Amino acid sequence: MQYPQPLHSRRIWSGLTALMMPSPKTEMYFDENSTFRSVDACSHLFSSCSTLEDNLFASIAINRGAGAALADALRYGWEISSPLVDYIRSMLSESPTHPGGYYIEEGEWGGVSKGGRDMLQNMNRQDWALLAVDRAGTGGLSPVQIQKILFLLGKELPNEITIPFYNFVPHNYGPFCKDVYSDAERLAADGLVAIERKSAGYPEYRITPPGSERAMAVAREATPRLLEYLESIVGWAQRQSFSGLVRAIYAKYPEFRVNSVFND
Amino acid sequence: MTLIIGIKCSDGIVMGADGAATLGGGALGHFTVRQPVKKLAAIENSIIAGVSGPVGLAQRINGVMRQLWNSGQLASKQSFEAMTIIRNAIGEYLLVEIHYANKVAELLGTTKAGHSALTHTVIAAPIDQQLRLYQFDCGGAPEEATDDLPFIAIGSGQQLADPFLAFLRHVFWKDSLPNVAKGIFATLWSLEHAIRTNPGGVAEPMQLMILSKDEQDRCSVTEFAEEELEEHREAVREAESYLARFGREQGDAPPEPPPA
Numbered sequence: 001m002q003y004p005q006p007l008h009s010r011r012i013w014s015g016l017t018a019l020m021m022p023s024p025k026t027e028m029y030f031d032e033n034s035t036f037r038s039v040d041a042c043s044h045l046f047s048s049c050s051t052l053e054d055n056l057f058a059s060i061a062i063n064r065g066a067g068a069a070l071a072d073a074l075r076y077g078w079e080i081s082s083p084l085v086d087y088i089r090s091m092l093s094e095s096p097t098h099p100g101g102y103y104i105e106e107g108e109w110g111g112v113s114k115g116g117r118d119m120l121q122n123m124n125r126q127d128w129a130l131l132a133v134d135r136a137g138t139g140g141l142s143p144v145q146i147q148k149i150l151f152l153l154g155k156e157l158p159n160e161i162t163i164p165f166y167n168f169v170p171h172n173y174g175p176f177c178k179d180v181y182s183d184a185e186r187l188a189a190d191g192l193v194a195i196e197r198k199s200a201g202y203p204e205y206r207i208t209p210p211g212s213e214r215a216m217a218v219a220r221e222a223t224p225r226l227l228e229y230l231e232s233i234v235g236w237a238q239r240q241s242f243s244g245l246v247r248a249i250y251a252k253y254p255e256f257r258v259n260s261v262f263n264d
Numbered sequence: 265m266t267l268i269i270g271i272k273c274s275d276g277i278v279m280g281a282d283g284a285a286t287l288g289g290g291a292l293g294h295f296t297v298r299q300p301v302k303k304l305a306a307i308e309n310s311i312i313a314g315v316s317g318p319v320g321l322a323q324r325i326n327g328v329m330r331q332l333w334n335s336g337q338l339a340s341k342q343s344f345e346a347m348t349i350i351r352n353a354i355g356e357y358l359l360v361e362i363h364y365a366n367k368v369a370e371l372l373g374t375t376k377a378g379h380s381a382l383t384h385t386v387i388a389a390p391i392d393q394q395l396r397l398y399q400f401d402c403g404g405a406p407e408e409a410t411d412d413l414p415f416i417a418i419g420s421g422q423q424l425a426d427p428f429l430a431f432l433r434h435v436f437w438k439d440s441l442p443n444v445a446k447g448i449f450a451t452l453w454s455l456e457h458a459i460r461t462n463p464g465g466v467a468e469p470m471q472l473m474i475l476s477k478d479e480q481d482r483c484s485v486t487e488f489a490e491e492e493l494e495e496h497r498e499a500v501r502e503a504e505s506y507l508a509r510f511g512r513e514q515g516d517a518p519p520e521p522p523p524a
Contacts, residue, residue: 143494172445173495181491201456202497242502261445261499 045084053078123162126183127218128153131227133184133193133205134215135234140196140206144173145237146184148249151175152233153226155253160226170256173242174249187211265465267421267458268303268314269429270386271447272397272414274440276476277388278447279304279312280455282421284467285319304471306485308333310390312473316419317383317402321361325385328353338391346391347398347406354385355404362403384418388475390483395475414441415450421458421466428457444474448488452496453503 049055057073057080073080132149133141141149151174154165168175184205187193192211197203207215219227237245243262250257268281285301305313305326313329315322332338332353338346365382385400397409399416409416415433417425432450436442442450451472458466472488 142498144498147495171492171495172448173499176492176495178489178491181494200497200501202494202501242498259445261449261496 048084050081050083051079054081054084057084123218123221125162125164125166125179126187127221128161128165129180129183130187130192130207130211130215131218131222131230132234133187134207134212135231136205136207136238138206139238140204141234141238142204142242143181143202144242144245145234146205147176147180148174148245149230149233149237150177150180151249153230156233157226157229160223168256170258170260172259172261173246174256174260175253265421265462266303266316266419267425267455267462267466268316268384268386268418269425269451269454270314270388270397270399270409270416271429271442271451272395272409272411273442273444273447276444276447276474277312277395277397278444278451278472278474279314279386279388280448280451280470280472281314282419282455282459282466283469283471284465286465300469302471304473304487306473306487309485310475310483312388312475312485314386314418315383316385318361321357321383324357325354325383328357329387329389333389338389342392343394343396343408346389346396347408350387350398351400351404351406354400358383358402358404386416386418388473390475390477393481395477395483411441417454419466421462424458424462424466425454428454444476448472448474448493449496449499452493453500456497456500 045058045061046055049058053073057078128150129146132146132153136145147168150166151168154161154168166177166179168177170176184193184195188195192208192214194206194208195203196206222230240248246260246262250260250262265284265286266282269279271278281303283300283302285303301319303314303316303322305322307313307326307330311329311333313322313326315325329350332349337349341349362382382402384402387398387400389396389398397414397416398406399409399418400406415429417429429450432453433442436450437446452470455466455470459468469490470493472493474486474488475483476486477483
């Protein structure tokens with residue numbers, strides 16, 4: 001288990017402090033900011049904890065919100081035990097204000113459940129495109145590079161991305177998703193990404209200073225493993241020729257070759 | 265000014281067109297402005313029609329094709345019969361325009377009069393259970409693209425596109441029909457080449473359509489979105505880059521001839 005000890009201690013302390021606070025509320029839910037509400041629920045929550053990791057998760061959920069707890073659980077690879085997962089699920093399904101709201105699927109804690117992904121509330125699909133463009137630095141990304149980088153991200157680390165992610169289909173040069181471009185256009189409209197179409201005829205995507213700032217904030221929501229992998233595939237994709245990149249994808253994912261321009 | 269390309273592929277028909285409409289001409293004798301326009305029409309999700317020349321004639325030819333298709337006149341016909349039916353149907357309009365252009369030519373000269381009468385047409389349609397590609401000249405005379413002559417280009421950009429398409433065919437699919445993916449690649453590269461090198465009038469935005477059949481043998485027309493062409497543009501740049509590097513020293517040192 002990897003986590004910074006000083007932060008861990010502080011979070012536990014905060015969690016205990018919260019438990020000592022009386023509250024008339026009995027309603028139990030994650031609020032619109034994904035913050036865990038109800039002191040009664042807090043005590044039940046802790047009584048359902050059986051491991052140190054459970055306690056860490058519970059205390060962070062109480063103090064910083066469910067999204068932060070899930071992000072840390074992912075970041076440090078915590079395994080949350082079944083009783084706690086069961087408790088949170090039953091509690092949330094009974095919530096009068098959030099019926100059927102956030103929940104955690106049992107047995108998905110090797111990564112994160114759909115409910116858990118939803119709780120990574122600050123991230124949306126286009127943030128992945130932003131992160132990829134940011135990691136490309138001044139070199140920027142071409143269309144084939146941004147398409148294949150995001151494809152690899154979804155394929156290689158499916159448990160560490162938000163859903164809905166990009167839905168890639170086999171196109172003339174392998175996996176392709178139009179939404180990647182529409183998201184890039186949206187990021188450009190927000191001033192976060194610059195899209196330049198030079199003499200080459202196709203667009204190039206580069207991060208802008210505001211985009212870089214936003215990417216830093218977004219990166220805090222992602223796991224170190226994901227960021228490390230993204231960094232490596234962006235650098236790798238930038239070093240490949242167009243056909244080299246496409247052929248590398250075909251070699252690993254031959255099912256995306258069916259509509260290809262390339263013969264072999 | 266126009267360039268419309270059609271390629272018969274092993275799994276469908278690809279058609280592409282430039283997107284520049286030049287206004288004026290005719291009696292004015294000079295062109296006034298250039299506007300973006302779509303030159304390919306999808307008709308009843310079964311036919312693609314592309315017409316060079318006067319827009320008004322294109323509108324009427326598209327209407328004729330829609331009528332022929334909806335009335336079932338092309339159903340259960342062999343290819344040569346369909347060619348004749350289409351020729352007769354659109355020829356009626358073509359010959360009328362040529363007749364009047366002849367009169368106008370006495371006043372304005374043949375070149376100016378011809379602007380409002382001369383047109384070529386490319387049609388992709390499912391005929392006799394196969395996807396077929398036809399061209400019709402300014403008098404309506406038809407010709408079908410075959411495995412030996414699988415591509416067609418019409419319009420003022422034809423002189424640039426024909427030799428370029430022949431070059432691409434020689435390099436990439438000399439002995440067989442291309443698949444649709446390769447057809448798109450060749451169409452886009454040819455359009456880009458014509459747009460770069462023509463003296464004016466053939467321009468972006470491009471339009472690409474595919475006529476294909478699904479597993480249940482149902483035909484459909486698909487129009488490519490601009491973003492679906494981006495990777496093709498990137499592939500074209502890399503192909504050009506390969507050619508530019510040909511003969512230059514790359515990587516390892518050249519082999520030394522054996523010593524005497």
